[in-house]
Amino acid sequence: AQSVTQLDSHVSVSEGTPVLLRCNYSSSYSPSLFWYVQHPNKGLQLLLKYTSAATLVKGINGFEAEFKKSETSFHLTKPSAHMSDAAEYFCVVRSTGNQFYFGTGTSLTVIP
Protein backbone atom coordinates (compact mmCIF):
# COMPACT_ATOMS: atom_id res chain seq x y z
CA ALA A 1 0.00 0.00 0.00
CA GLN A 2 1.09 3.55 -0.64
CA SER A 3 0.97 6.40 1.83
CA VAL A 4 2.74 9.63 2.70
CA THR A 5 3.44 11.21 6.07
CA GLN A 6 4.06 14.90 6.38
CA LEU A 7 6.07 15.25 9.53
CA ASP A 8 5.09 18.82 10.40
CA SER A 9 1.58 20.21 10.38
CA HIS A 10 2.85 23.79 10.75
CA VAL A 11 6.15 25.41 9.84
CA SER A 12 7.08 29.05 10.46
CA VAL A 13 10.07 30.74 8.88
CA SER A 14 11.28 34.30 8.55
CA GLU A 15 11.27 35.92 5.15
CA GLY A 16 14.59 35.29 3.41
CA THR A 17 15.46 32.16 5.41
CA PRO A 18 15.42 28.57 4.08
CA VAL A 19 12.28 26.46 3.95
CA LEU A 20 12.21 22.72 4.73
CA LEU A 21 8.95 20.77 4.55
CA ARG A 22 9.36 17.10 5.35
CA CYS A 23 7.64 14.14 3.72
CA ASN A 24 8.17 10.41 4.15
CA TYR A 25 6.51 7.91 1.86
CA SER A 26 5.62 4.27 1.96
CA SER A 27 5.53 2.32 -1.27
CA SER A 28 6.19 -1.22 -2.32
CA TYR A 29 7.76 -0.11 -5.59
CA SER A 30 9.55 2.91 -7.03
CA PRO A 31 6.97 5.61 -6.55
CA SER A 32 5.86 8.71 -8.39
CA LEU A 33 5.89 11.59 -5.90
CA PHE A 34 4.55 15.12 -6.10
CA TRP A 35 4.37 18.32 -4.12
CA TYR A 36 1.36 20.60 -4.48
CA VAL A 37 0.67 24.01 -2.99
CA GLN A 38 -2.72 25.44 -2.08
CA HIS A 39 -3.21 29.11 -1.39
CA PRO A 40 -6.28 30.14 0.63
CA ASN A 41 -9.56 29.47 -1.15
CA LYS A 42 -7.78 28.21 -4.23
CA GLY A 43 -7.28 24.85 -5.93
CA LEU A 44 -4.02 22.92 -5.79
CA GLN A 45 -1.07 23.86 -7.96
CA LEU A 46 1.66 21.39 -8.92
CA LEU A 47 5.07 22.47 -7.60
CA LEU A 48 7.18 19.55 -8.79
CA LYS A 49 7.18 15.83 -9.48
CA TYR A 50 9.52 12.86 -9.22
CA THR A 51 9.06 9.97 -11.64
CA SER A 52 12.28 7.90 -11.30
CA ALA A 53 14.51 10.22 -13.28
CA ALA A 54 16.92 12.59 -11.48
CA THR A 55 16.68 12.34 -7.69
CA LEU A 56 16.94 16.11 -7.27
CA VAL A 57 13.85 17.67 -8.76
CA LYS A 58 13.48 21.35 -9.45
CA GLY A 59 10.06 22.93 -9.45
CA ILE A 60 8.42 26.27 -9.84
CA ASN A 61 9.05 29.37 -7.70
CA GLY A 62 12.49 28.21 -6.60
CA PHE A 63 11.34 25.03 -4.85
CA GLU A 64 13.14 21.73 -5.16
CA ALA A 65 12.90 18.28 -3.61
CA GLU A 66 15.28 15.37 -3.25
CA PHE A 67 14.17 11.77 -3.52
CA LYS A 68 16.07 9.59 -1.04
CA LYS A 69 15.17 5.95 -1.42
CA SER A 70 17.24 4.80 1.55
CA GLU A 71 15.37 7.20 3.83
CA THR A 72 12.02 6.93 1.99
CA SER A 73 11.88 10.71 2.03
CA PHE A 74 10.95 13.44 -0.41
CA HIS A 75 11.53 16.69 1.45
CA LEU A 76 10.68 20.05 -0.13
CA THR A 77 13.15 22.91 0.18
CA LYS A 78 13.61 26.50 -0.89
CA PRO A 79 16.73 28.57 -0.17
CA SER A 80 14.95 31.79 0.67
CA ALA A 81 11.32 32.16 1.72
CA HIS A 82 9.11 34.84 0.26
CA MET A 83 5.91 36.20 1.75
CA SER A 84 3.98 34.78 -1.20
CA ASP A 85 5.10 31.25 -0.20
CA ALA A 86 2.69 31.26 2.75
CA ALA A 87 0.24 28.47 1.92
CA GLU A 88 -0.65 24.82 2.53
CA TYR A 89 1.69 22.24 1.00
CA PHE A 90 0.76 18.66 0.19
CA CYS A 91 3.03 15.70 -0.49
CA VAL A 92 1.43 13.10 -2.77
CA VAL A 93 2.28 9.56 -3.91
CA ARG A 94 0.69 7.92 -6.94
CA SER A 95 -0.17 4.24 -7.08
CA THR A 96 0.23 2.02 -10.14
CA GLY A 97 -3.55 2.20 -10.48
CA ASN A 98 -3.31 5.98 -10.88
CA GLN A 99 -4.78 6.68 -7.46
CA PHE A 100 -3.21 9.62 -5.65
CA TYR A 101 -2.62 9.53 -1.90
CA PHE A 102 -2.32 12.90 -0.18
CA GLY A 103 -0.51 13.77 3.00
CA THR A 104 -2.31 15.75 5.67
CA GLY A 105 -0.63 18.97 4.60
CA THR A 106 1.89 21.40 6.09
CA SER A 107 0.86 24.97 6.68
CA LEU A 108 3.74 27.33 5.97
CA THR A 109 3.80 30.74 7.65
CA VAL A 110 6.32 33.33 6.52
CA ILE A 111 7.15 36.01 9.07
CA PRO A 112 8.13 39.42 7.68
Add this chain to the structure above:
Amino acid sequence: KAGVTQTPRYLIKTRGQQVTLSCSPISGHRSVSWYQQTPGQGLQFLFEYFSETQRNKGNFPGRFSGRQFSNSRSEMNVSTLELGDSALYLCASSSSGTGYEQYFGPGTRLTVT
Protein backbone atom coordinates in the same frame (compact mmCIF):
# COMPACT_ATOMS: atom_id res chain seq x y z
CA LYS B 1 -4.56 25.44 -22.89
CA ALA B 2 -7.43 26.30 -20.64
CA GLY B 3 -7.21 24.83 -17.16
CA VAL B 4 -9.65 22.64 -15.31
CA THR B 5 -12.95 24.41 -14.77
CA GLN B 6 -15.58 23.64 -12.17
CA THR B 7 -19.11 24.88 -11.91
CA PRO B 8 -20.66 26.24 -9.87
CA ARG B 9 -17.98 27.78 -7.66
CA TYR B 10 -20.27 28.19 -4.68
CA LEU B 11 -23.42 26.38 -3.70
CA ILE B 12 -25.75 26.46 -0.72
CA LYS B 13 -28.14 23.56 -0.24
CA THR B 14 -30.48 22.34 2.44
CA ARG B 15 -30.11 19.02 4.23
CA GLY B 16 -31.91 16.27 2.35
CA GLN B 17 -31.55 17.87 -1.07
CA GLN B 18 -29.31 16.59 -3.84
CA VAL B 19 -26.62 18.42 -5.76
CA THR B 20 -24.71 18.00 -9.01
CA LEU B 21 -21.26 19.45 -9.56
CA SER B 22 -19.58 19.73 -12.93
CA CYS B 23 -15.96 19.51 -14.02
CA SER B 24 -14.41 20.17 -17.43
CA PRO B 25 -10.89 18.77 -17.70
CA ILE B 26 -7.96 20.15 -19.64
CA SER B 27 -8.38 19.46 -23.33
CA GLY B 28 -7.00 16.02 -24.17
CA HIS B 29 -7.08 14.73 -20.60
CA ARG B 30 -9.08 11.53 -20.21
CA SER B 31 -8.80 10.99 -16.47
CA VAL B 32 -10.89 12.98 -14.01
CA SER B 33 -10.69 12.55 -10.25
CA TRP B 34 -12.82 14.03 -7.51
CA TYR B 35 -11.75 14.92 -3.98
CA GLN B 36 -13.48 16.22 -0.89
CA GLN B 37 -11.54 18.66 1.27
CA THR B 38 -12.59 19.54 4.81
CA PRO B 39 -10.65 21.07 7.71
CA GLY B 40 -11.10 17.96 9.81
CA GLN B 41 -10.48 15.19 7.28
CA GLY B 42 -8.18 16.93 4.81
CA LEU B 43 -8.18 15.80 1.20
CA GLN B 44 -10.09 12.58 0.62
CA PHE B 45 -10.33 10.77 -2.69
CA LEU B 46 -13.86 10.17 -3.96
CA PHE B 47 -13.46 8.50 -7.35
CA GLU B 48 -11.66 8.58 -10.66
CA TYR B 49 -13.11 8.24 -14.14
CA PHE B 50 -11.15 7.30 -17.22
CA SER B 51 -12.73 7.05 -20.66
CA GLU B 52 -16.25 7.11 -19.16
CA THR B 53 -15.50 4.24 -16.73
CA GLN B 54 -14.99 4.48 -13.00
CA ARG B 55 -11.44 3.24 -12.48
CA ASN B 56 -10.91 3.94 -8.79
CA LYS B 57 -13.21 4.58 -5.88
CA GLY B 58 -12.59 5.95 -2.42
CA ASN B 59 -14.34 5.07 0.78
CA PHE B 60 -17.49 7.17 0.56
CA PRO B 61 -21.13 6.11 0.90
CA GLY B 62 -23.27 5.38 -2.12
CA ARG B 63 -24.88 8.83 -1.85
CA PHE B 64 -21.80 10.05 -3.69
CA SER B 65 -21.79 9.12 -7.36
CA GLY B 66 -20.26 10.33 -10.55
CA ARG B 67 -20.10 9.90 -14.25
CA GLN B 68 -18.01 10.92 -17.20
CA PHE B 69 -19.17 11.83 -20.65
CA SER B 70 -17.61 11.05 -24.01
CA ASN B 71 -15.98 14.51 -24.10
CA SER B 72 -14.31 13.70 -20.72
CA ARG B 73 -16.42 16.20 -18.81
CA SER B 74 -17.47 14.79 -15.48
CA GLU B 75 -20.22 15.30 -12.97
CA MET B 76 -20.53 14.22 -9.40
CA ASN B 77 -23.81 13.91 -7.58
CA VAL B 78 -24.53 13.85 -3.89
CA SER B 79 -27.99 12.75 -2.87
CA THR B 80 -29.72 13.25 0.48
CA LEU B 81 -27.27 15.90 1.62
CA GLU B 82 -26.05 15.89 5.20
CA LEU B 83 -24.48 18.73 7.16
CA GLY B 84 -21.17 16.86 7.06
CA ASP B 85 -21.09 17.08 3.28
CA SER B 86 -20.19 20.74 3.53
CA ALA B 87 -16.76 20.91 1.94
CA LEU B 88 -14.63 22.09 -0.92
CA TYR B 89 -15.00 19.62 -3.78
CA LEU B 90 -11.99 19.51 -6.05
CA CYS B 91 -11.75 18.05 -9.50
CA ALA B 92 -8.44 17.08 -11.08
CA SER B 93 -7.59 15.91 -14.57
CA SER B 94 -4.59 14.09 -15.94
CA SER B 95 -3.47 12.78 -19.29
CA SER B 96 -2.71 9.19 -20.07
CA GLY B 97 0.89 10.08 -20.86
CA THR B 98 3.96 9.68 -18.68
CA GLY B 99 4.23 11.55 -15.38
CA TYR B 100 0.56 11.27 -14.52
CA GLU B 101 0.50 14.53 -12.59
CA GLN B 102 -2.94 15.88 -11.81
CA TYR B 103 -4.09 19.40 -12.54
CA PHE B 104 -6.70 20.79 -10.21
CA GLY B 105 -9.63 23.06 -10.72
CA PRO B 106 -10.51 25.88 -8.30
CA GLY B 107 -13.12 23.77 -6.55
CA THR B 108 -16.79 24.05 -5.69
CA ARG B 109 -17.56 25.23 -2.16
CA LEU B 110 -20.68 23.39 -0.99
CA THR B 111 -22.45 24.53 2.14
CA VAL B 112 -25.26 22.40 3.53
CA THR B 113 -27.61 24.09 5.98
